Amino acid sequence: MLTKRIIPCLDVKDGRVVKGIQFVGLRDAGDPVELATFYDREGADELVFLDISASHEGRQTMVDVVRNVAATLAIPFTVGGGINSLEDMKRILRAGADKVSLNTAALLNPEVITEGANYFGSQCIVVAIDAKYDEGLGSWRVFTHGGRNATDWEVTAWAKEAVLRGAGEILLTSMDSDGEKSGFNLALTKAVSSAVSVPVIASGGAGSADHFYDAFEEGKADAALAASIFHYKETSVAEVKSYLKARGVAVR
Amino acid sequence: MIGIVDYGMGNLFSVSKALERMNVPYFISSEQETLAGADGLLLPGVGSFHDAMNILQETRLAQFLKAQAVSGKPLLGICLGMQLLFDSSEENGKTAGLGLLKGNVVKFPDSNLKVPxxxxxxLRFQQASPLLTNVPEEFVYFVHSYYVKLASEDTLIASSNYGVTVPAVVGEGNVFGTQFHPEKSSEVGITILQNFVQLVEGVRV
Structure with a gap:
């Protein structure tokens, strides 16, 4: 039985984990390797590192982070943020990441999905989608540039297109739910998960363990990602997993 | 010394990093003369079976790997690398494999299960194997869209269930394969890699 995956997400800027992380007992909470190891021990099934560096130097530093994480971690990890070309993918994957996540670049130049999939295989290529409900559209609209710019794409249409072009997985963030801690957007997650044949990671809105249960059972997600509730120790990966297990969800 | 076969397909980096963590000496090479010096060979791989076999044929690494396996050198294929050990695959049209193990690579049957x-x-153990020493029947990390239909259950060491019985660890004599990624399967996977390394050292002594 394939288990549902729980994936903590770490924001990395200029080689350091940022966005208020409250860990007790870690020497240096900003060190990506130390935090990755911590989540690995807690039972995280995968990790996502989001590179939010603004500068070229920051992005170069990210390659070193990837190398150090890969040297320590024996679970899969994905790197996203600022990956625009096959060259960018090569740099990150050769440093030891297992997957790269494409967002804005995939929308601006969908061919980059195919290039990556042809070169590394679909299983290395995650397409991240930021979506927000649009009354006029009667569905969710896809946004680029961290949610700043609207596109013409309806979310399930874009997800299907991305998979057709070679995406092996979809990382779906609900802009309406993100940061609200009121639960994943179940209707959105279900719509996308039912539309594509590849696994879908639900993201945005996790506030408690039962939200993960809903994402899997009602949202039909294959994995669920969260940042702040893990970082702020509102719950832990281990707690979420034991809750899910008690309710009959297959977890590792 | 472990030789990782570099034929230009896929992610050699995660498996080499795993060996580094284990302090196991290794090298990566695409040269037959260099690889012939290894005590055991690792055949990794992600991507398409058809493309991989084309490269192995063009570079004559296919013949080389067969000869090495027949000579008794331990060989471990990982993921696509495991699938390449078999007779053929139906991925992108029928392609012949290395034929070191009996069976064919086929697509998952249509169902409501996600592919990959x-x-x-x-893991569910099917028979004893040196690769399973100190390994618990626990979870390992898979990523694949095709699976092996074995010609004989004799080669099945461990399986997983995903709608069908997925051969997860296979082996016969000195030729082994894992469909999952041991290098990404936490301690369970590292133990399996360690067992392979031990087996290589045992053969060398």
Whole structure:
């Protein structure tokens, strides 16, 4: 039985984990390797590192982070943020990441999905989608540039297109739910998960363990990602997993 | 010394990093003369079976790997690398494999299950093997869209269930394969890699 995956997400800027992380007992909470190891021990099934560096130097530093994480971690990890070309993918994957996540670049130049999939295989290529409900559209609209710019794409249409072009997985963030801690957007997650044949990671809105249960059972997600509730120790990966297990969800 | 076969397909980096963590000496090479010096060979791989076999044929690494396996050198194929050990695959048209193990690579049957089979699935042991020493029947990390239909259950060491029985660890004599990624399967996977390394050292002594 394939288990549902729980994936903590770490924001990395200029080689350091940022966005208020409250860990007790870690020497240096900003060190990506130390935090990755911590989540690995807690039972995280995968990790996502989001590179939010603004500068070229920051992005170069990210390659070193990837190398150090890969040297320590024996679970899969994905790197996203600022990956625009096959060259960018090569740099990150050769440093030891297992997957790269494409967002804005995939929308601006969908061919980059195919290039990556042809070169590394679909299983290395995650397409991240930021979506927000649009009354006029009667569905969710896809946004680029961290949610700043609207596109013409309806979310399930874009997800299907991305998979057709070679995406092996979809990382779906609900802009309406993100940061609200009121639960994943179940209707959105279900719509996308039912539309594509590849696994879908639900993201945005996790506030408690039962939200993960809903994402899997009602949202039909294959994995669920969260940042702040893990970082702020509102719950832990281990707690979420034991809750899910008690309710009959297959977890590792 | 472990030789990782570099034929230009896929992610050699995660498996080499795993060997580094284990302090196991290794090298990566695409040269037959260099690889011939290894005590055991690792055949990794992600991507398409058809493309991989084309490269192995063009570079004559296919013949070389067969000869090495026949000579008794331990060989471990990982993921696509395991599938390449078999007779053929139906991925992108029928392609002949290395034929070191008996069976064919086929697509998952249509069902409501997602393909690729991606994530952590539980091992179920089918027969004793040196690769399973100190390994618990626990979860390992899979990513694949095709699976092996074995010609004989004799080669099945461990399986997982994903709608069908997925051969997870296979082996016969000195030729082994894992459909999952041991280098990404936490301690369970590292133990399996360690067992392979021990087996290589045992053969060398």
């Amino acid at each position: 089979h991606m994530g952590w699935n539980k």
